[in-house]
Amino acid sequence: MDFDQLLADRMRAVDASAIREILKVAARPKMISLAGGMPAPDSFPLRIFPELVDKVLTTYGHRALQYDLTEGFGPLREALAAYIGEKEGLDVSTGDVLIGSGSQGILDGLGKILISRGDSIAIEAPTYLGAIQAFAPYQPNYVSLQTGDDGVSPDALEAVLKQGRVKCVYLVPTFQNPTGRTIPISLRQKIADLLIKYHALLIEDDPYSALRYRGEAVPSIFSMAPDNVVYVGTFSKIFAPGLRIGFCISPPSIRKWLVTARQGVDLHTSTFGQALAAEYLTGGYLDRHLPHILSIYAPRQAAMFRALEDAFPPYFHWSRPEGGMFVWLRGPEGMDMTQVYARAVARNVAFVPGTFFFVRKGDGMETARLSFTCPDEKDISRAVTTLGDVIRQYEKEMSG
């Protein structure tokens, strides 16, 4: 039986992720993939897992396997309140924290409670694809905020907020996916002031800030305007993405609806996974393990920068983030990175053409996202060199 005629209208607005096809290609044997957004497998604290499990079973027993509150597992909420409170210099209480099934689960919940069909939300151009996928079934219109080396400009944001037509703003201010860019502190303060001035709501998605390889930590926009921000975090990059543990801290009225919405979606996030995350935080495991994660990524990122300097034409630009997982590449106007992609794949190098991260079709054709987390330094070097080669050849063909 074909039930296609039963499809709800909202799903007609949703594409199966084009990037999924790219990730399938990237997973082929022999491929060096700069495409994925996955943490390196050797960054997982696999060895301490039996100890963590033992602690969870000893400390919580049956409770770790039982139904629990939609809001989240008490000990994890408490641990996160302390962790985020200290990190951001804020007074965060246990009740402020809501756990979700990955930050994706939080973004879906926010889409559900905020977006009526046709409502506008402001996003960076380019922006995180997962957020677009979370919001899409709720049928928003997007207002794209132009971005530069410093991310979103406060002026561009103010122009939009002034009109009062957006329900909320979605930003990844630190080591953004896909660009790797970080909004500097002075601009964050301006953004925070604008949120307060215009009574606006920001969804601040912050999966990467702990992955800093050099430079000074930058405070979140949340820390500057806590009443106007839903701060979204995740354990995916500092513990294990397979556990699907995300969280948010939000204004009380937002949290109340989020709980109601998320109760319908999955009742609650895995108690066992949350208990593991709680022990990971409170037992000092994160503090001990994070330097190991950074020690894997920092040299990989450095290898990528070196190879880009060596192998790429001088008129190419790329972001130089102090952390995160991505480097954003921009070629000369008029070039088509999807064509480069096809040629690169034929030579066993995969990446993601940047145009996929723009909502407006055809934008960012000359851009690409390169991830440095999974291949080792040698493979990164080799892949970037091949990519430089492919690009020169492509340009020759185009001009020829």
Add this chain to the structure above:
Amino acid sequence: MDFDQLLADRMRAVDASAIREILKVAARPKMISLAGGMPAPDSFPLRIFPELVDKVLTTYGHRALQYDLTEGFGPLREALAAYIGEKEGLDVSTGDVLIGSGSQGILDGLGKILISRGDSIAIEAPTYLGAIQAFAPYQPNYVSLQTGDDGVSPDALEAVLKQGRVKCVYLVPTFQNPTGRTIPISLRQKIADLLIKYHALLIEDDPYSALRYRGEAVPSIFSMAPDNVVYVGTFSKIFAPGLRIGFCISPPSIRKWLVTARQGVDLHTSTFGQALAAEYLTGGYLDRHLPHILSIYAPRQAAMFRALEDAFPPYFHWSRPEGGMFVWLRGPEGMDMTQVYARAVARNVAFVPGTFFFVRKGDGMETARLSFTCPDEKDISRAVTTLGDVIRQYEKEMSG
């Protein structure tokens, strides 16, 4: 800041679950609760957990902690295909199985892909509250199917299907929540025939069929009309609800959309939890542990039946399921079980007034759901006796 003016229209249709308040009351110290729908903590295979975890880490290593496919963890899908295939006498392939974050996650996904605002879906009256909560944000209209001791009557169903106005039918045919009732095999066959005749889609929610204390297993409606049924199952009652592992087997067109929808909701279900469930199935743990679960519930159910016989007026009726977690109580017309509830709580006995399980306000005022899974036999006996007492007193007051 108050952001109430930002609330999406769809959420205005969603109530925070009234039953949540009841469950809070039921959790008070000294309360004997016949209210919850939770498995008994001593039914969890806590002792084998370290062994399961060890197997998962040895067998899958990093893979158990990494991002995975939205469709589900391969080894679990494979194990479920074999398990359901054997249970239902069907040829189920790995690709047919989709994993979700609890059956709640599947129901939310089905609501999302099927229900446009105002679409009708047919449900049992009374029905499972979690399904109502999953569907509510998608703003359906409900067509209530009258139920009797044998569940939904095929005639009532045909009357609705004939009009062709419902997008799908949602049933819990075995040991239903809240009634405990099971649709007998002859009526299932009629329902299956109707689905085929009218090209209709059934969501068959089957969380309880493994909890059978006596009598013969009844085949699923899915086994009789696999092309017309989304069969939804869960590990919550046979393993651990805190892991949030549900699954479905569905027609290919439905599955394709479900994958797209669920990708936006949580990317995928916890890989680690799925790996534990896979080992639980394939390692023979379920086969060895299930008899232990049944040995806990069977005497509790028997104790409830005995106490009802002893303590209740002869004109009360209750369901006599051969399994599951619930008994459905029906008093004389005109009585108000919410008033009985208030009096019972004052005497430290909690249950759920049946009216909460009806979509139409005011229906089922004389009914109640009693759960026998968590208190031991002595407490069940005591609680039911107290309840009988409270009811006699209530009736005296009403007639006085």
